[in-house]
Amino acid sequence: MTRNAEKELRAKDIRPSYQRKRILEYLWETKSHPTADDIYQKLHPEIPTLSRTTVYNTLRLFEKHNIIQSVVIESNEMRFDGDVSTHGHFKCLDCQKVLDIPVKDKFKFDLKDSIVMETHIYFRGICPACRKERI
Amino acid sequence: MTRNAEKELRAKDIRPSYQRKRILEYLWETKSHPTADDIYQKLHPEIPTLSRTTVYNTLRLFEKHNIIQSVVIESNEMRFDGDVSTHGHFKCLDCQKVLDIPVKDKFKFDLKDSIVMETHIYFRGICPACRKERI
DNA sequence: CCTTTTTTTGTATTCATTACAATTTTGTAT
DNA sequence: ATACAAAATTGTAATGAATACAAAAAAAGG
Known part of the structure; x- marks a missing residue:
């Protein structure tokens, strides 16, 4: 199943401009959790007129509409993820x-008096590949 | 049990200067997860010569020695927590x-090939107090 | 004291993100 | 098609938290 960026943007009442489609498609096809600048660097050759501001604007728009999510781990870098689950x-x-980590539904926190809108879980450490290299 | 900043710094081979002691004590006595600038604003009246750079340096030093931890939720603000549990x-x-959320030990993630050094969990939403105000 | 090391401080810099205004593109009605 | 209005894109300027750096001050150890 290949998702259709144009359709999904239209469904959210967002005009599917070429820039927007390509940014969304790129976030769908990569699992690298790129920064805004990564996305700009990647798409700039293909869309020579592309501006960084457009990338930032678009990412903010997408996040507001829950089409993508931002991943904040370091305070000086915002990464983006096309997977909103x-x-x-x-x-x-x-x-x-x-890297992505599957997280089971064991998350039943006793936050009964709060309204939880987002749940974020992340780890920092050494990944399997780097661990091997260290022998 | 009141903790002794001077002692605990000495135990980590960190010279207990007045600035360092007060920064640590402040992080112990508050639960507000202040930013570096919050800390500067708070201690500046009491330590007129205090500089922001000292606050930043000290926080970085403390974090490296696992005396405090940084809490990153928004990409443009680093907060600090005197509770490293x-x-x-x-x-x-x-x-x-x-706010702090007690997190049970239900966190057994299948990261067997990785080395996990830090675990971070946070939520975004509306807190009990604000929820009540909304009636 | 005097010398060396450490800490603190103020200023300058970096760099990701946002603000803003001008230009370009798109949509719609005539 | 053409003209007009609305929306999107763009480049430049501004913001602001965090860091780099070098000088001044304080502390340590003879």
């Missing part, structure tokens, strides 16, 4: 990569 | 406060 992240302190 | 946080999107 609740899942955890693992940041490797060696290679700096951010 | 594993616990969750809840950020209220109304009043912006960050």
Whole structure:
């Protein structure tokens, strides 16, 4: 099942401009949790007129509409994830990569007097690949 | 049990200067998860010569020695917590406060091939107080 | 004291993100 | 098609938290 960016944007009443479609498609096809600048660097060759501001605007728009989610692990970098389902992240302190972690539904917190709108879980450590390299 | 900042710093081979002691004591006595600037604003009247750089340096030093932990929820604000035990946080999107959330030991993640050094859990939503106000 | 090391401080810099205004593109009605 | 209005994109300027750096001050150890 290949998702249709144009359709899904229209469904949220967002005009499917070329830039928006490509940004969304890129977030769907990568699992690297890119930063806004990563996305700009990746798409700039293909869309020469693309501006960083458009990338930032678009990401903010998408997040507001729950089409993507932002992943904040370091205070100086905002990463983006095309998968909005609740899942955890693992940041490797060696290679700096951010990996997805399946998180079961064991999350029943006693926050009965609060309204929980978002749940974020992440770990920091050494990923399997880097661990192997260390022998 | 009142903890002794001077002692605990010495135990970690950190010279207990007045600035360092007061920063640590302040983090112990507050549960507000202040930013570096919050800490500066709070201690500045009492220590007129205090500089923001000292606050930043000290916080980084403390975190490296696992005396405090940083709490990153928004990408543009780093907060600090004098409680280094594993616990969750809840950020209220109304009043912006960050509250502690006790987190049981139900966290057994299948990360067997990784080395997990830090676990972070936080929620975003509306806190009990703000929820009541909304009636 | 005097010298060396450590800590603190103020200023300058960095860098991701946002603000803003101008330009371009798109949608709609004539 | 053409003109007009609305929306999206763009480039530049501004913001602001965090860091770099070097000088001044304080502390340690003879």
